[in-house]
Amino acid sequence: MFIFIFQTIWLFIDDFAGKGLDIFIIGKFLFYLMPNLMERVIPLTVLLSSILTFGAFAENYEFAAMKASGISLQRAMRSLIVFVIFLGGVTFYFANNIIPISEQKIYNLRRNIAKVKPAAIISEGIFSDLEGTDMNMKVDRKYGEKDRFLDNVIIHEKSKSGVNTTVIKAESGELISSEESDILQLVLKDGHYYQEMVTKNNKEKLKNPFAMADFKTYTINKDLSELDDVDLNEERDVSTDKMKNISRLSKDIDSLKEDNTKLVTAFSKNIVNRMGAFITLNKPDSLTALSIANKKKERDSLGTVASTDTIISLYPEYQKMQLLSTAKTATANILTTIQGKRQELQIKYKIYRLHILSLHKKYALALSCIILFFVGAPLGAIIRKGGLGLPMVIAIVLFLTYYFIGVFAGNYAKEGNIHPIIGAWLSTFIMLPLGVFLTRRATADKGLVSIGSIIDYFKELIKKNSKTATHDN
Known part of the structure; x- marks a missing residue:
C-alpha cells in the first residue's frame, strides 16, 4: 500500500504542488484513494505472500517433513484455501460497497475544494484556466x-467564438466564499475594464470600437462547480460507473442499453425519411403479384420501362445538373448529420461499456485473489526459495503480467474493440490455467520445467533419426 500511495503522489504531484493545499486536505485525498488502490494491492499481496510462505516452507524442508508424515500438499494448503476464499468474499464486499463510497468521497472533495480553499484554483505568476468557464486569471501574489x-489581478474573458474580447x-x-453557498465572489478593487465591441458590418469593425471603464470596486460572481479546476481524476465525466454497486450497475446497464437502442432507432428512421429510401411496402397477394408481373412483361416488350440507371x-440537360447538384447537397448534409451523431453515440456507448466493465471487474477481483493464490503457493513450493530475493522478482513479474493484461484489455473494451466482459475477465482467465499447471506440478513433486525429460526427448529423437538414416543407407 505504501508503494502504491507513493506512486499516486508522483502521479498527482502537479495537482498538489503550487495549489496551496494543506497537509490535511492531501491526507484526506490519499485516505479516500486507498480503497481504490486495493484493486491492485490485494492481488499482489496474495501472490507475493503465498510465494514467500510456501517458498520458505520448501526451503526449510517443511514440506518434506509433511509428506513423510503422510500430509499431502492439498491438505497442507487446506486452511489457507479456506482463508483465501473468505478473503475473496471480503474483497468482493469491499469492491461492491466501500470503493463506490470512496469514489463518491473523492468526487465531493474535488468539487468542494474550492469552497474549503478557493485560492487553490489559482496559481501565482501564471494564467490559470478556470475550467468550465470562459475566463483565465493571473495574480502576482496570494x-x-x-x-x-x-495582488495585481489580470483576467481575460473570452467571447462565444473563443476570442479574448x-x-x-x-x-x-x-475571494469570498462560504461552504453553505455555491457562489464564489471575486471582489476587485482599483482597476480598469476593457472590452472590444462586436460590430454588425466590416466598416464599423475597421474603427476597432471598444468600451473602457475605471472602477473602485467590481464584483464577479461565479458558480463554484464551474470554477472547479482541481481535477484529480481525468475521467471525471465518465467515471460515475465506479460510484455504483452491482445492483445499481445492473439497473443502469439495462436502462442505458434501452436508451441507446431508442436513440439509434429514432436516428435511423430520421435518416431514412430524409433519404426517401427503404420505404416499407405491403407484400402483395398471389393474384396481385401475378397481375404486376404480366403488366411488367407487357411494358418491357413495348420498351416503355426505363431502368433506374437511365432515369436521369x-x-x-439543364435539369440534369440541377438534379445532381441537389443530390450531392442532400448527401453531404446527411453525411454531416451522421458524423455529428456518431460522436454522441460513441460517448453513450462508451459509458454503457464502462458500466459492464465495472460490474464484471467486481467479480473478477474477488476470483483473482483465489486464482493468484493457486499460482503463488505451488510456485513457492517448486522454486524452494524464501525471503525477498527471487520470490519477490517472480511475484512482481507475474503481477505485472496480470496487471498489464488487465489494463490493455480494459482499454480495448472501453473503445469497443473487444466485449467488456472479456476485458474484465481476460487477465484472470489467463492466470487460471497457469494456476492449474503449477498446482499439478507441485502436487506431483515435480520442478517447474523438467530439464531431464526434455533432454531425454531430444536424445530419443536423435537416435530415431540416426537409425532411420542407417537403414536407408
Whole structure:
C-alpha cells in the first residue's frame, strides 16, 4: 500500500504542488484513494505472500517433513484455501460497497475544494484556466487566511467564438466564499475594464470600437462547480460507473442499453425519411403479384420501362445538373448529420461499456485473489526459495503480467474493440490455467520445467533419426 500511495503522489504531484493545499486536505485525498488502490494491492499481496510462505516452507524442508508424515500438499494448503476464499468474499464486499463510497468521497472533495480553499484554483505568476468557464486569471501574489487576498489581478474573458474580447485589471482582489453557498465572489478593487465591441458590418469593425471603464470596486460572481479546476481524476465525466454497486450497475446497464437502442432507432428512421429510401411496402397477394408481373412483361416488350440507371437521361440537360447538384447537397448534409451523431453515440456507448466493465471487474477481483493464490503457493513450493530475493522478482513479474493484461484489455473494451466482459475477465482467465499447471506440478513433486525429460526427448529423437538414416543407407 505504501508503494502504491507513493506512486499516486508522483502521479498527482502537479495537482498538489503550487495549489496551496494543506497537509490535511492531501491526507484526506490519499485516505479516500486507498480503497481504490486495493484493486491492485490485494492481488499482489496474495501472490507475493503465498510465494514467500510456501517458498520458505520448501526451503526449510517443511514440506518434506509433511509428506513423510503422510500430509499431502492439498491438505497442507487446506486452511489457507479456506482463508483465501473468505478473503475473496471480503474483497468482493469491499469492491461492491466501500470503493463506490470512496469514489463518491473523492468526487465531493474535488468539487468542494474550492469552497474549503478557493485560492487553490489559482496559481501565482501564471494564467490559470478556470475550467468550465470562459475566463483565465493571473495574480502576482496570494496571501492572508486561506490565500483569499490577491495582488495585481489580470483576467481575460473570452467571447462565444473563443476570442479574448474582455480584459480586466485590478491592483488587488479578494475571494469570498462560504461552504453553505455555491457562489464564489471575486471582489476587485482599483482597476480598469476593457472590452472590444462586436460590430454588425466590416466598416464599423475597421474603427476597432471598444468600451473602457475605471472602477473602485467590481464584483464577479461565479458558480463554484464551474470554477472547479482541481481535477484529480481525468475521467471525471465518465467515471460515475465506479460510484455504483452491482445492483445499481445492473439497473443502469439495462436502462442505458434501452436508451441507446431508442436513440439509434429514432436516428435511423430520421435518416431514412430524409433519404426517401427503404420505404416499407405491403407484400402483395398471389393474384396481385401475378397481375404486376404480366403488366411488367407487357411494358418491357413495348420498351416503355426505363431502368433506374437511365432515369436521369429522361430529363433535359439543364435539369440534369440541377438534379445532381441537389443530390450531392442532400448527401453531404446527411453525411454531416451522421458524423455529428456518431460522436454522441460513441460517448453513450462508451459509458454503457464502462458500466459492464465495472460490474464484471467486481467479480473478477474477488476470483483473482483465489486464482493468484493457486499460482503463488505451488510456485513457492517448486522454486524452494524464501525471503525477498527471487520470490519477490517472480511475484512482481507475474503481477505485472496480470496487471498489464488487465489494463490493455480494459482499454480495448472501453473503445469497443473487444466485449467488456472479456476485458474484465481476460487477465484472470489467463492466470487460471497457469494456476492449474503449477498446482499439478507441485502436487506431483515435480520442478517447474523438467530439464531431464526434455533432454531425454531430444536424445530419443536423435537416435530415431540416426537409425532411420542407417537403414536407408
